[in-house]
Amino acid sequence: MMGIKVKTIYFLITIALVSCKNTNSLQRYFVDKQEDSRFLKVDLATSMLKTEQTNLTQEQEDIFDIVKKINIVAYPLKDKNNKVEYQKEYTRIKEILYQENYEDLATLKSNNTIVNLRYSGKENTIDEVIAFASNTEKGFGVLRLLCHNMKPEQIPKLINMIRVGDLDVTQLSVIKNIFDEISF
């Protein structure tokens, strides 16, 4: 009897650990990759952007209140030699992204590039927006926006801001460079 109880407890602990691990695995992935020289990375807290920019519109300021962090991790495929490694990393990130916590929004593939959009949270309070782009010849990249109660209506404004490059901060130009590097 005792034996069964202990087993159950171990079992439950394992499950708990596994599920905890799963909900944080993208976060862990980002943290791990900071130390990995093969990856290009950007870790941007919008609070910094806010203080550096003095001419933000109210709208832009509001967006910054909602998007807490921008993370990008990219693995450029520079030469044919790291294809095996690349495949390993690609499989790994795909596994992490395809777990249940993320809602699959859309996938678009054109030429050799695939972009997949996901989010976590609820429809009206989005916690994370993830864009996963990969190109069989150029590499892959993951963009994550960590948000605080983001409402869907705010997404187009946000995308427009990033796209238009309104924000002239060196770190954002790093983002641009990374995407240029991958040049989808």
Added chain:
Amino acid sequence: MKKNALLIAFISFPLLTNAQDFFNSYEDQRDVTFAVINKSMIRLLTKIDIGDEEAQNFLEMAKGIDNIKVIMTESPQKEAKIKADVEKYVGTSNGLEELMRVKDEGQSIKFYSREGKDESHVSELLMFLNGEIEGKKGTVLLSITGDVNLNDISKLTKQLNVPGSENLNKIEKKN
């Protein structure tokens, strides 16, 4: 006898793959443009005020859709593969019937559908287009699954921008 039945079931099982599987097989293929829009995306879009009333109406109507998938290719080899996959899928799938055929302006288009909750609804709409698209020879395969109202299809056509989808209008008129 039972053994044989089981064997047959096992062999034919792969043939009963649903639209999801057969579409997804194109995700990794070159020469193919592929797009999937899931219900969650449509739901998010309905909450965003796009500012275009037509688009807004479309999104309201699209709430019943589970997903929209499109495959486009200009490669003759891929076209042949898609055509074969469609024929296999339509041939073995339960309830998917040819709805309409159109041959017009260098394009050949076939529509298939699976019955929905009532006469004006379908649970799956499949469009296979072959022919001249913007001056080039190409193939488009469009699939809409969920709760699709045939009467609203013309609203879909305006928004989808998919070659050949304007022919969906003709379905609406027929009904």
